[in-house]
Amino acid sequence: MVLNLFRRDKLYKPSEQIADYIIEKTIGEGRFGICYQVSQDQKLYILKQLKRGMLKKAGVKARFEEEILKSLQHESVPRFIKKIECEDFYGYVLEFKAGKTFEDIIYLDKHVFARAEIYKVGHQLVEILKYLHSKSIVHRDIRVPNTLYDGQTVNLVDFGLARWINNEIYRADMDFAFMGDFLLHLYYSSFELKGFKKRPWYDELLLKPKELLLLKRLMGVNQRYKSIFDVEEDFHETFQANK
Missing domain, CATH: 1.10.510.10 (Transferase(Phosphotransferase) domain 1)
Structure with missing residues (x-):
């Protein structure tokens, strides 16, 4: 399913679910996206929601983060887990890092x-x-x-x-x-x-x-x-x- 770039971004609240992940809390919001702490089977992850306006404006540049993170394996860099793409959401799940x-x-x-x-x-x-x-x-x-x-x-x-x-x-x-x-x-x-x-x-x-x-x-x-x-x-x- 292709993301509708002209719809407004939904801000997810604690206990809401995206795919198989439960929102625990919002970590922060920037110009390009919103980061949530999420859980699945009692394990923590980071979910990064990319904003539609940024995706529309940035085009192919919006894919660099995903491409680069997939290429990295370092203990001090969050691992790329999976991409989530649907009508209401585009983003990806990353390894949770403490601190x-x-x-x-x-x-x-x-x-x-x-x-x-x-x-x-x-x-x-x-x-x-x-x-x-x-x-x-x-x-x-x-x-x-x-x-x-x-x-x-x-x-x-x-x-x-x-x-x-x-x-x-x-x-x-x-x-x-x-x-x-x-x-x-x-x-x-x-x-x-x-x-x-x-x-x-x-x-x-x-x-x-x-x-x-x-x-x-x-x-x-x-x-x-x-x-x-x-x-x-x-x-x-x-x-x-x-x-």
Whole structure:
């Protein structure tokens, strides 16, 4: 059955059913879709509902997330389970990953990330990017709402903007600015503004020289890294320098 792109999207409520899955709660809604936590036979999954307007506008681009997720097998990336397509719904079921978003951890829980934990998290993120780039995939949306953490493990979700690397429009180094911005959120969790004058991050954060250079190169303030392996080398050197 083909999805009617001109009908309004139905928002599903707890206890409602889609295919064989029961809605437990809504996790979040964005421009492209709505994510639900669902269950089947007492096991949790994530159900992503793609919005009709986005499908109509994006066309074939809307299929990239499904195609890319099907190609991945990594413990920190949700597995693609199945697609659901009917008159009232188009989307897919993904593996459930435990943890809170870094956005909630920082801004709701007010968690302060010490240096050791920043490196622990950053190391895992580097490993995820090494895997994705080895599969010729650039994520393009590594942000605090799209990363989960349970205190031990980092998981990267939401592959709606992910694309196959072609070294023209879609390059691996696009992920580095996102990684730098993500790390800055962790550093700022311990920052206390003194006075009223805001300054650039590289002036107001108390960073050691290697940290500063790493972040500047990730963010493109200095010459941006070309390879995740170069990022990995400098990241570990920075970690060793701060032990």
